[in-house]
Amino acid sequence: MTTKQYDFAYGRGRMKFDLDEDLVLQEIRTEEYPVMQDVKAGVLEAIRHPIGCPSLDDIVKPGQTVAFICNDPTRVANSFDFMPVLVNEMNRLSVPDENMKIVFSLGTHRLMTHEEMVQAVGEDVASRLKMYNSDCRADEDFRYFGQTSRGTPVLINKHLCDVDHVILTGTIVHHYFSGYGGGRKAILPGCAAMETVRKNHSFMLDPNAGLGRTTGNPVYEDQMEGVARFAKGRSLFLFNAILNAKHQFLKMFAGDYIAAHKEACRFVDEVYGAPIKQEADLVIASCGGYPKDINVYQMQKTMDNAALAVRQGGVVVLLADCEEGSGSAKLEETFRRLKTPQAIEAELRENFVIGANKAFAITRPMKKAKFILVTRLDRQMAKDMLFTAAVSSVPEALECAKQYVGERPSVILMPEGSLTVPRLVK
Incomplete structure (x- = not known):
C-alpha cells in the first residue's frame, strides 16, 4: 500500500488528506492550457x-x-x-x-x-x-x-x-x-x-x-x-x-x-470536460474553494458534476466550507417542512419558488449516490438537507463511507469539482 498526500482547496484555505494511491482510478483536472500573459x-x-x-x-x-x-x-x-x-x-x-x-x-x-x-x-x-x-x-x-x-x-x-x-x-x-x-x-x-x-x-x-x-x-x-x-x-x-x-x-x-x-x-x-473510463465507488471532490463553496446554494453545482463520476449507490465526499451557511432561508425552510425529495418535487411542480428549487437540485443527485460533507455547516441543517453525514475532516468522511463502499473502494478525485464535468467514455 502506497499512501499519498493530497491537497484540496477548502473555503479560503486548503485541506490535506492521505489516501492509498492504488485505489485511485483517476484525478480529474481542467485541461492544461497556456495562461494569458498580458x-x-x-x-x-x-x-x-x-x-x-x-x-x-x-x-x-x-x-x-x-x-x-x-x-x-x-x-x-x-x-x-x-x-x-x-x-x-x-x-x-x-x-x-x-x-x-x-x-x-x-x-x-x-x-x-x-x-x-x-x-x-x-x-x-x-x-x-x-x-x-x-x-x-x-x-x-x-x-x-x-x-x-x-x-x-x-x-x-x-x-x-x-x-x-x-x-x-x-x-x-x-x-x-x-x-x-x-x-x-x-x-x-x-x-x-x-x-x-x-x-x-x-x-x-x-x-x-x-x-x-x-x-x-x-x-x-x-x-x-x-x-x-x-x-x-x-x-x-x-x-x-x-x-x-x-x-x-x-x-x-x-x-x-x-x-x-x-x-x-x-x-x-x-x-472543463473530463473523460473517465469508469464510474468510481467513491468520489472525493472539492468545489474549488471560495467562493464556489461560500454556501450550500453555490456548492450544489459541484454535486451535479461529482454525480457524473460516481456509480449508482456509491458515495461522494464533498469538501465544501460553506462560510455563509445555506445561502437561502427559503432553502432551509423547504427542507425542514417537506422532509423528502418526493414532497419537494411535488410542491415545486404545483408552485415553483426560488430557493425551494435548490432543495430539488440538491436531492436530485442523491438519487444516484450518498453525499458526505466535509464542512463547517451546522450539523442539524446538513441532516435536514438529507446529506448522509457532515463531518470536519476527510479521514472522518472516509471512515463513514466505508459502510457503503467497503474498505477498498475505487476512487476518482475531483480537486476542481465545480469546473470539471466528467464524461463516461467506454
Missing part, C-alpha cells in the same frame, strides 16, 4: 476583433451612454482586471465616465455592499462610475418587454433600458440546468425581476434542462427568447472570459452575445 492586450484583442458583429470602434459614437453588467461575488470573474481596460477604451471612443454605469447581475442573490462592488471592479473604476445592484425584489426597478412563448414575463432592470449600449461581461462555466453560464445570463436571470427568474427557472424540472445542453433545453431557450425581446432595437455587446481553476485567464471572447457565446462554450467543453 490581460490588457487580451481584452483589447477580443473587443477589437469581435465575433459576429462590428467592433466597438465602429458601433460606439462620441458622447453615447454605456451600461456594463458585472458579476456578483458568487461568480469568479476577475472583473477588476478587465473593467479598467473596457472603461478606458470607452474614454478613447469619447464616452466620458459620467456616461457609463455598472449594474451588478445579482439574479436572486443578496445585495452587494459598496465595499464588495469596489472589490469586484477595482478602486479606480469604482471611483469613476456609478454602480447599482439589480435587486430582483424592487418591482419599480423593472420594465416589461412582454412575455416569452413559454409564458415568462420579461422584466428587465431599468438601468439597462436607458443607454445606447449594454456590455455583458463575466465568465463561462457549465451550468447544471441552463447548459452554460455567461452570455444571455447576465441579463436573464442576472438583471431580471423575481417573477421572471421564478418562471424561467421552473423549467429546470424538465428532464431536457441539463448541464452543457442548449438545444431543446427549455431553460436556455426561454432565457434566449426573453433576452431577444429586450435586445430588439438595442445594442448588446458580449465580453466573456474563460478562467482556469486558479482563476487565471485562458481565453477571451467578445462580440455578438449569441455567436460569441456559442464559440466560447465550445472552448469551455474542451477545458
Whole structure:
C-alpha cells in the first residue's frame, strides 16, 4: 500500500488528506492550457476583433451612454482586471465616465455592499462610475418587454433600458440546468425581476434542462427568447472570459452575445470536460474553494458534476466550507417542512419558488449516490438537507463511507469539482 498526500482547496484555505494511491482510478483536472500573459492586450484583442458583429470602434459614437453588467461575488470573474481596460477604451471612443454605469447581475442573490462592488471592479473604476445592484425584489426597478412563448414575463432592470449600449461581461462555466453560464445570463436571470427568474427557472424540472445542453433545453431557450425581446432595437455587446481553476485567464471572447457565446462554450467543453473510463465507488471532490463553496446554494453545482463520476449507490465526499451557511432561508425552510425529495418535487411542480428549487437540485443527485460533507455547516441543517453525514475532516468522511463502499473502494478525485464535468467514455 502506497499512501499519498493530497491537497484540496477548502473555503479560503486548503485541506490535506492521505489516501492509498492504488485505489485511485483517476484525478480529474481542467485541461492544461497556456495562461494569458498580458490581460490588457487580451481584452483589447477580443473587443477589437469581435465575433459576429462590428467592433466597438465602429458601433460606439462620441458622447453615447454605456451600461456594463458585472458579476456578483458568487461568480469568479476577475472583473477588476478587465473593467479598467473596457472603461478606458470607452474614454478613447469619447464616452466620458459620467456616461457609463455598472449594474451588478445579482439574479436572486443578496445585495452587494459598496465595499464588495469596489472589490469586484477595482478602486479606480469604482471611483469613476456609478454602480447599482439589480435587486430582483424592487418591482419599480423593472420594465416589461412582454412575455416569452413559454409564458415568462420579461422584466428587465431599468438601468439597462436607458443607454445606447449594454456590455455583458463575466465568465463561462457549465451550468447544471441552463447548459452554460455567461452570455444571455447576465441579463436573464442576472438583471431580471423575481417573477421572471421564478418562471424561467421552473423549467429546470424538465428532464431536457441539463448541464452543457442548449438545444431543446427549455431553460436556455426561454432565457434566449426573453433576452431577444429586450435586445430588439438595442445594442448588446458580449465580453466573456474563460478562467482556469486558479482563476487565471485562458481565453477571451467578445462580440455578438449569441455567436460569441456559442464559440466560447465550445472552448469551455474542451477545458472543463473530463473523460473517465469508469464510474468510481467513491468520489472525493472539492468545489474549488471560495467562493464556489461560500454556501450550500453555490456548492450544489459541484454535486451535479461529482454525480457524473460516481456509480449508482456509491458515495461522494464533498469538501465544501460553506462560510455563509445555506445561502437561502427559503432553502432551509423547504427542507425542514417537506422532509423528502418526493414532497419537494411535488410542491415545486404545483408552485415553483426560488430557493425551494435548490432543495430539488440538491436531492436530485442523491438519487444516484450518498453525499458526505466535509464542512463547517451546522450539523442539524446538513441532516435536514438529507446529506448522509457532515463531518470536519476527510479521514472522518472516509471512515463513514466505508459502510457503503467497503474498505477498498475505487476512487476518482475531483480537486476542481465545480469546473470539471466528467464524461463516461467506454
